[in-house]
Amino acid sequence: MPKETLKEKIRRILGTQTRDQLKDLILFDHSQSLKANHPNPLNRAGKKCFSSTDEDGITLEILRRVGRLEDGVFAEFGVGDGTENNTLILAALGWKGFWVGGQELAVTYPDGPHFTYEKAWITAENILALSAACLRRIDAGAVDVVSLDLDGNDIYLIEKLLADGMRPTLFIVEYNAKFPPPVKFQISYDPDHQWQSDDYFGASLSSFVAMFARFDYRLVCCNSHSGTNAFFVDSALSQHFADVPTDIGELYVEPRYFLYSGRYSQHRTSLRTIEKILGPREQ
Template sequence: MSLVKSFSEKIKKNQKKKLQRKNSIISIKNNVDQLYDLIYQVTTNISKNEHTNPLNSFGKKCFSQSDEDGITIEIFKRLKNLNSGSFLELGVGDGTENNTLILLSLGWQGFWVGGSELAFDTSQSKKLKFYKNWITKENILSIINMGLNHLKVKALDLISVDLDGNDFYIVEKILHSGYLPKVFILEYNAKFPPPVEFKINYNPKHEWRNDDYFGTSLESWNNLLTKFGYRLICCNSQTGANCFFIKNKFSKLFKDVPNDINQIYSEPRYLLHKNFGHKKSIELIKQIIDN
């Protein structure tokens, strides 16, 4: 009997030690997460407030990958176009993290195009249309025409593009076809600082492999967009992932923004990307798109 009791006590001690180790690991992980959050917060504030472009100080994350939402809001405040407008976003993932949800929450309407299923149903929304399509330069114009007809508008205020691949060729096709929104938000490959020109070779079947072979350098975007009367005004400083262009006629509203591309460029900080705040809820997004 004493042998059984002794064996039972050993088992209990081992279980207690395992639980203590597990709790220690959880505690260490929580401490590491808190330390990361602190470092991230400090680094983010420094990158925003010490950037040579004052527009970066408005950066804020709501639904965007990082700080693009705050920059978008400031741009359209200056354009006096904040509470109404029409947009197109190419490449929206599952719909829970992109550049135009913030505009939907402000009363805009628009359409999304992407190759993945959304995490929610948009069929009842009166202000958002989703087209599940693999986007190429061969089909982009027909998709845009469908979207414009659905929205019953002839022009767009914003086009956002994040396709991890053939972005340059899609945007080039859009520009040559006369679709000239007030603002472009474009993913750029920040591995290549100005004056390096780079764009991947066109491949309609291209899929990003989580490596550095994607998209377009900032210099190449700038060379293309300036030909069509646009001005580069910002690169988000938190991750160095997206650049913002406006039509030249709005330049007087951005006199504080440097003209030198090197003072606007932000280097890549992809590892700093982190979701702040509470867990994303489908209920919140559904309320935005359905109201």
């Protein structure tokens, strides 16, 4: 095979870049179209500031509607290295709050009274103590926005917070979008669970809706750009969302996150997922 000339190499590279740019433009245009034509008006507010995709804009619109933009307390469980998450935009607004996660943060920060970070492995057994300790460090008694994304036991941890009386205005949770409504699916609780980059994680949207309903919370949005995060508000605030559909089928967004990473397939199927589906029904 003849050796590739420099001119041929440049042409090949430029051709690849052009294809990638075209793909990005098509994807962006499609995402904008989905947002503009979505039956849920909250999706039209989607905007990325520090979130993975369009979550920040949805969060701000929800808080604007309920009159809580000016001040508040946030809590986020699972923040990576701190450079991309759902509550950094609230800190930018002047809110105080805390993060808990398993990684070292990529930034330095003054600890308390406006912000604190606790590096810890989060389980149902310690999430209440972690929350209480962090709230003390920022001198706060309650939380207004909670975001949780741990790729695993999420539904169990949120239920633990709710059962203990934590009642924020807004919950932002990652749902397993592989399972569309009305499918109910959630992994078995395992305090040592570590995500294996497959489909065995978290819980379906229907499972989250059922759990939150027991605590009088209502689903108001799923982000349209990636189909990753669901937004639940206290049902007492429903009057602020009269124009938002109540049908879960209209609110559900299928998974689109693999498009942004360049992987044109869903999460691979885990044997644990199949075993969970075929196994005995949990009460």
